[in-house]
Amino acid sequence: MYLAHKYIRDKRRKAKVAEEAEAAGLPSPADNGADANARATLKRTDSASHPKSEGGFHVSTAMKWKLMLFAALLVPVVFETLDYTVVATAQVHIASVFNRLDLQSYIGTVYLLTSTVFLPLFASIADVWGRHLALQFALLFFTVGSAISTGAQNMVTMLVGRGVAGIGAGGMMAVVRIILSDSRSLDDNNLQQSMLFFLFTIGYCVGPVIGGALTTVSFRWIFAINLPCCAVAIVLCFTLLRGRTKGSQPRHNPLNQDEIISAEDETFFEKFMRIDWVGALLFMGGGITLLLALNWGSTGEWSSARIIACFVVSGVLYIAWVAWEYVLERKAEAGRASRNPLMNTDPMIPLALFTSFDLCVSQYAIFVSGLVMLVMFYFVAIFFTIVGGLSGTSAGTQLLYFVPGLAGGSLSSMVMVRRLRQPKVPIVLGNLIITIALGLVSWAVDRNDKGQVNGFLVLTGVGVGMTIGPLAVQARFSQPEHRNAVVAALNLFSRALGGTVGLAQCGAVLNGKVTHSLHALVRSGTLPPSDTALLQNDLSSGISSLQSISSLPPDVQQLVKGAFQQGTRWAFLSLVPWSGLALVLTLFLSKIGDPGREGRAAAKAGVQEKEAASNPTEEVKRMDDSEPIVAYTQGPGQV
Known part of the structure; x- marks a missing residue:
């Protein structure tokens, strides 16, 4: 036990000394000469590529981008998490205003349905038209839906507004997470996904409190407050994200390799036809009927005709969706183009x-x-x-x-x-x-x-x-x-x-x-x-x-x-x-792999090789100087 303790203690001391030496720019005691030179070269390279300001404080380009990104996405993230819970608190009061208490649960259900089933479609839109435009589409839908609900004079109009706002909320949820996960860095993805989930949970907890407070004034404020906030979000996204996020992506499976068209050169109609509209309709139809059956069944009516019918229709639509996606993938693998433009699209959700x-x-x-x-x-x-x-x-x-x-x-x-x-x-x-x-x-x-x-x-x-x-x-x-x-x-x-x-x-x-x-x-x-x-x-x-x-x-x-x-x-x-x-x-x-760290390691290795080629070490210089002498002293037949 004592020997093990002594071994671990010595290893920790050596590691600490090595870290302190590296921080000071000195060779580690455990390093040989070549390693020390490599570390010093890498230190100089890092210092040159990341200069500090006069005050000793430096904000890297990556940090500036993160701050801009979170500033642009803050409003969409907050409102996508708050809207459902805020309205859930007030939906009984809203339905009572229109004398339709029997439909009060649908105020939340319609929003939940549309915000869920439109998620994969917005993923396709983000690939075809780019992240920025997809997020603007989502914000526009959310704004229009909130405006309809704000001015609703009957329950039908209210439900239409909630459905349209749900489409926008689903788009915001999808595109925001797509933008944040576009980073190839494991550390960035780890931080961003955890923080997004934490914000989502806070929205679920504080939403009912906000909903109760706004209801005491007027239920219309629950929806009206979204309008100026969405306008601010649209401006921020246009200012901070346009040209900085991923744009239109090329086809994943081009049908004709000899006629590959750049995504920027495609017309609006060509981009529109790249969306898997048949697959989207089948998937959304199956999702809506499935979620309706689950919502109705939670009240204890599992044996009712409408729930059984919804489950059957959902199953049929999902089977048809799987068959359709399978046909699209087989055509793409075979490289065959179809006369029907609906069959020349990328699958919305590849079965692969x-x-x-x-x-x-x-x-x-x-x-x-x-x-x-x-x-x-x-x-x-x-x-x-x-x-x-x-x-x-x-x-x-x-x-x-x-x-x-x-x-x-x-x-x-x-x-x-x-x-x-x-x-x-x-x-x-x-x-x-x-x-x-x-x-x-x-x-x-x-x-x-x-x-x-x-x-x-x-x-x-x-x-x-x-x-x-x-x-x-x-x-x-x-x-x-x-x-x-x-x-x-x-x-x-x-x-x-x-x-x-x-x-x-x-x-x-x-x-x-x-x-x-x-x-x-x-x-x-x-x-x-x-x-x-x-x-x-x-x-x-x-x-x-x-x-x-x-x-x-x-x-x-x-x-x-x-x-x-x-x-x-x-x-x-x-x-x-x-x-x-x-x-x-x-x-x-x-x-999983770590592309960000692997890429940085490869880049640093490339810098080291360039430094070594342009600034040879003393050992290499001595070898170069000694070569003529060695050649002169070698006897005949010696290599």
Whole structure:
């Protein structure tokens, strides 16, 4: 033990001395002469390429670009995260103004549907017309949708405005992440993805508070406040991003290699026909019907005709979409052009993506993270409201415990990826924490311990925060650079789909457990006849509000709350298989490359070679001077 301690101590001392010597521009004691000269040359090169200002402070070009980028993207990022949660708080009030309380849930559902299914389409637009124009399109849609909702005089107009704004929000979500992931640097992608996710979570937490405050003035301010902010965002993006982000990209699979046209030389019609419109319509139709079925099913109507019809239509459309994408890929591989221009496009989502194990596992793990996060937001609030008896505002503030965990998890994952140069470790560790935390949350709910629920909510946030950023990095670097846009859109789609599936599943589990428990109480005969009659009446009409629970006698209220407590507990437990499978699958993720560091290393090696060629070392000079003498002293036949 002593020898091992002494060996490690000496190694650390030598490493520290070497670092101090390198920082001072001196050769390390462990370096030989050639290495010392190489280090000195590299030091001079770095100093020349990054001169400091007179005050000793230098802002690099890369840092200036990052500041400009975040300044331009700040408004789109903030409003894409705030809009849904702000409106969710006020949608009951909005529907009441138009006397259509029966349609109040559609105010959020329409926005969620359009913002989700348009994600891959905006990835194609970002490739065909460039990142800047795609973001401007998205901001324009969001502005128009907000304006329609601001001036809506009936519920139909309100829903149309929400749908148009959802298209813009989906575009902003997709294009912002595409722009940020265009960097080939692992460090930049790691930082940006984690910070974006943190902003997204803050929006979910503070959105309800902002929505409640604006509703007290007028619900129209919820949408009107978007208009000047979008105008500012359009100007900032035009000023700071135009000409600085990726423009129109060439075809990924040109059908005729002899007639490759530059993306800048294509006409508007040629670019328009590069979009896979058939694939987009099939994908969006399948997505809308699937999400509608999941939203309707979460209320407990799984056997209804409309839900079954939506699932069937969704399945048919997705099968047709897969067949269409397959035909496009086969034609592209064969290099055959078709007379039908719709068949001469790049596939919106290439099926070849799904041959990558890393990408499929990353998408599944992102799906699970979105599932867990959204369920936590909704079902912890249900527990505190119904079982704990807190008001809606007080229950909402309990969700703030999720934020410190997310922040800690995001920061931890950033440090791990930066040091290890691989995102796999925080991904696996985060999924392990999520699996354990879900079990602990359900245990705390079973004990009805609010303090423990809050504590384990923090732990769940740590797990989710540790996975989202590294998973996006893993997916980004597991694919070629020209697929960056579609991978970023798929990440967002998987997260949104996970949240929808999680709410539908946990809603079904909660409703099933509550109904089963209360029916068992009625059949047991342990309740007084009057209480049994009240409970049967509520079961037949459905326990649809807090008021219906409050109208029950105190002892029956406790029984109903106990049923909801067990239903919430089993809802959280039902997520454990999802996260457990994600944990197992992520263990087999591959190592990713680091193009940014590899490129810098190659560039520095090139600089060293040029320096060595132009400034030969003393050893080389001595060899050059001694060559004539050696040649003169060599005997005949010697080489």
